[in-house]
Amino acid sequence: MTVSTAIARLNAADPDFARHLDHLLSWESVSDDAVNQRVLDIIKAVRERGDAALLEFTQRFDGVDANSIDDLILGRERLELALTRITDAQREALEKAATRVRLYHERQKQDSWQYTEADGTVLGQKVTPLDRAGLYVPGGKASYPSSVLMNAIPAKVAGVGEVVMVVPTPRGEVNELVLAAACIAGVDRVFTVGGAQAVAALAYGTESVPQVDKIVGPGNIYVATAKRHVFGQVGIDMIAGPSEILVVCDGQTDPDWIAMDLFSQAEHDEDAQAILVSPDAAFLDRVAASIDKLLPTMERAEIIEKSVNGRGALIQVRDMQQAIEVANRIAPEHLELSVADPQAWLPQIRHAGAIFMGRHTSEALGDYCAGPNHVLPTSGTARFSSPLGVYDFQKRSSIIFCSEQGASELGHTASVLARGESLTAHARSAEYRILTQGKGN
Template sequence: MKIEQLSTQDAKFWQRLDELLAWESVSDDAVFTTVNTILKEVRKRGNAAVLEYTNRFDRMQAKDFAELEIPLQRLQQALNSITPAQRDALEQAAARIRSYAERQKIESWSYTEADGTLLGQQVSALDRVGLYVPGGKAAYPSSVLMNAIPAKVAGVPELIMVVPTPDGEVNELVLAAAAIAGVDRVFAIGGAQAVAALAYGTETVPQVDKIVGPGNIYVATAKRMVYGTVGIDMIAGPSEILVVCDGKTQPDWIAMDLFSQAEHDEDAQAILISPDKAFLETVQLSVDRLVETMPRKDIITTSLQARGAFIHVQNMDEAAKVANYIAPEHLELSVEQPEILVKQIRHAGAIFMGRYTAEALGDYCAGPNHVLPTSRTARFSSPLGVYDFQKRSSLINCSAQGASSLGQVASILARGEGLVAHACSAEYRLNQ
């Protein structure tokens, strides 16, 4: 397999890099029309529409909507049925995610000015959050933990999980993770109809304030379309990894790090940057040898040939420049002194520092969230965190003296804008 070789010294380097990074959602008019119809039907007919679409798309035979709610004791049953090693791994990962999330909590604050006026910010949790979890064979218990635990740490009282069970196939690890994370209700529904149920509410599914979690193109399109009625976490693109290496890490390690994201799907992107051209060639040899051992060889090969690249740079300063432009979801700094290089990094979802920090650790159990901005959106957005489940209200409490001094300023500005009622509202309180 030949991975594209680029050099910053090439005249058309930046143009080619742009072409490589470009990714257009496969959502088309047909997808949009289908999702729009589903949203309208669920909004109008509630449970009946969700039941109808679930039976059709997931090949289910539920006769009543009540059959689609998974009782909490079923989650506990799943937790008790998995192997001790699996349970221990889930619980260790959950503990680390929770410990990290606790440090993200934002507290309310205020201060009082000399005239007695109080200003501040009150922080409160969202009332209810919906968590979408892929189901069937594409099941990700790690995503349950990553999405649910920060919400619970933030203080969200009610977390509603939806997970499709095509052909009645239930993933025990997903249900076990939901038990560990403290999910409050679970419905065996998926697709755009599940997003609609969460966004608008039905006779049984309560309306939520925000929807988080990954899904296919129909789910992503539905989330985009209900945004505004509810909040959403993000519209995620294909998984990405960018490795910056000084040429001194084991080539096999780097090759497998690239595979770890390329195996997600054919649109995933894996890029390696190094100032050592010979090292890039060595990693290519490792890729060619190791890919033959991979169960998902075909996916990895397609991904690396279509969207992968080895980029030769002149030095580490240039490597940082290119990395910031790419703004990757996952960035590995596989170098001798990552704590120095990281100071030059401004745009990345998660930064993995040093030769021993495999990106895969962040996917499961390091602690920081694995829900990260993709498709260069790390230039302006952040990983999912506790702060995504909290909202802030400004606090203003004027003393009589403060009302007089501020009222004069407000009056001048309001009259300058031609808003006389605003001015009068402030003026009525002057010198009281």
């Protein structure tokens, strides 16, 4: 197998740099009409025929030999069995990662609060966990037990009553590591279904699959399209694009380390994006050499090659200040600050899903076991989005209690504003409670 790279080289000093960067970053995740219609048909069938449609689609698309929906349900005892089927090292790694993820997310928990004003009016916020969350997990060989931990544990920390996991088992192929992760993370029920049909089942419910309040977890284009269509019926986490990494380096990190960090995201798929920004042109040359040297040693070399050649880049900037400006412009999913004093630059970082500080902090640690969530905003959405967290599984209700005096005082203000909007019933409703006016006003 012959692999080679022709990674793009950009220079921020070039007049056309902004246009070239925009082209590099462009990503269209919109489903084509055929995919869209197929997903709509699947959702309609599941809504109308429930378990029967779910079973039919699972047999057809996943090649699963199942006679009834009961064959697609895994109980808690099956998850516990998976723990005995993985190696001791795998179990220890899962448990250690789960502990770190849980400890981190426990710090995100929000409590209800109230305060009382001088006239006795009480205002506050009631924080309540979702009743039920649905977790989509890719199945087969491309299985990610780490995603199970990252999605299920925050839900459990938030206090979600039930976490329901769906995971396809193409041709009956079960991934024991995924089931073991589900056991450790506290998943309550597992259905071995996938695709748009699984999303539809979670969103609308069937005779066997309970309806959930929110669906989280990654999937293919059919899953992403289905999540788009059911949003509003249920909440969703995000519509994720391809994986991204942006490394900002001062030129002093081992170039082999940087090349492998870029590979760590490029190996996900051909559309993944790996970018290095540095003011040191000679360092960019050394990293390019490391890329060419290390690429043939990679198991997923062909995927990395297509990713690096298609969407990767080495970008030269004037100085570290401009490097940070470029990073904020890109708003990456993963940002590595591979510099001598990352803390000094941190205040200037405005847009990034996760920030990896220093030369020794590889993005891969965040994917598996550092603690923070690895479900992150992609495609520039870090400008307005955050990592998945406990707050995604909690909702907030406002609390308003007015004393007699408080209702009277606020009634004057509400009356003026309501009449200004020509909403007389609003105004009179507030005016009835003004102490200086009669009830008949």
